Amino acid sequence: xxxxxxxxxxxxxxxxxxxxxxxxxxxxxxxxxxxxxxxxxxxxxxxxxxxxxxxxxxxxxxxxxxxxxxxxxxxxxxxxxxxxxxxxxxxxxxxxxxxxxxxxxxxxxxxxxxxxxxxxxxxxxxxxxxxxxxxxxxxxxxxxxxxxxxxxxxxxxxxxxxxxxxxxxxxxxxxxxxxxxxxxxxxxxxxxxxxxxxxxxxxxxxxxxxxxxxxxxxxxxxxxxxxxxxxxx
Numbered sequence: 001x002x003x004x005x006x007x008x009x010x011x012x013x014x015x016x017x018x019x020x021x022x023x024x025x026x027x028x029x030x031x032x033x034x035x036x037x038x039x040x041x042x043x044x045x046x047x048x049x050x051x052x053x054x055x056x057x058x059x060x061x062x063x064x065x066x067x068x069x070x071x072x073x074x075x076x077x078x079x080x081x082x083x084x085x086x087x088x089x090x091x092x093x094x095x096x097x098x099x100x101x102x103x104x105x106x107x108x109x110x111x112x113x114x115x116x117x118x119x120x121x122x123x124x125x126x127x128x129x130x131x132x133x134x135x136x137x138x139x140x141x142x143x144x145x146x147x148x149x150x151x152x153x154x155x156x157x158x159x160x161x162x163x164x165x166x167x168x169x170x171x172x173x174x175x176x177x178x179x180x181x182x183x184x185x186x187x188x189x190x191x192x193x194x195x196x197x198x199x200x201x202x203x204x205x206x207x208x209x210x211x212x213x214x215x216x217x218x219x220x221x222x223x224x225x226x227x228x229x230x231x232x233x
Contacts, residue, residue: 050059099114
């Protein structure tokens, strides 16, 4: 059996072609599929060098844990039984000696503050010179404010009401002479039920039909052409 017949039998029975079987240069293989592979990592990461905070030398013994001194925080960090004590201003015993021995200090009233013997007068001058207008007004408002709260005065009796009365609307009067035409037209109107009968439609004039008129014109024109043709013959 020659090669041509063999190829023909392959094509008939194996559904193959010469392009698939005779012109092969290499075997066609499936392209390898991409597979996910986890990266290999070290079991323990490299730790930085641990040094002694005092000698700055490398720690050669076993490294202490990071959370060695970590303690859970308490819910209440203060004891409510320990009430805060009031802070009193300490007494300065050397203040008088310092005022007498230090250089003189003169403020705007041209008064030497260190030469004032009365401490209350000295405090008044200092507070008056260094106190702002806002603080002065606030202090005056606190002193003069009523303890039970300020109440706004009530207004007096309101003015008496002055109602406005509008006259009732009255339509304008129309004389009977002017209404004669409307009355006569109204009397001619039929107030009963209207039932159109055969007599009504026979007496009623039918509307003109445009299509009928056009059809009549076309029929007349054709009839005229037919008569002209018959006469010529």
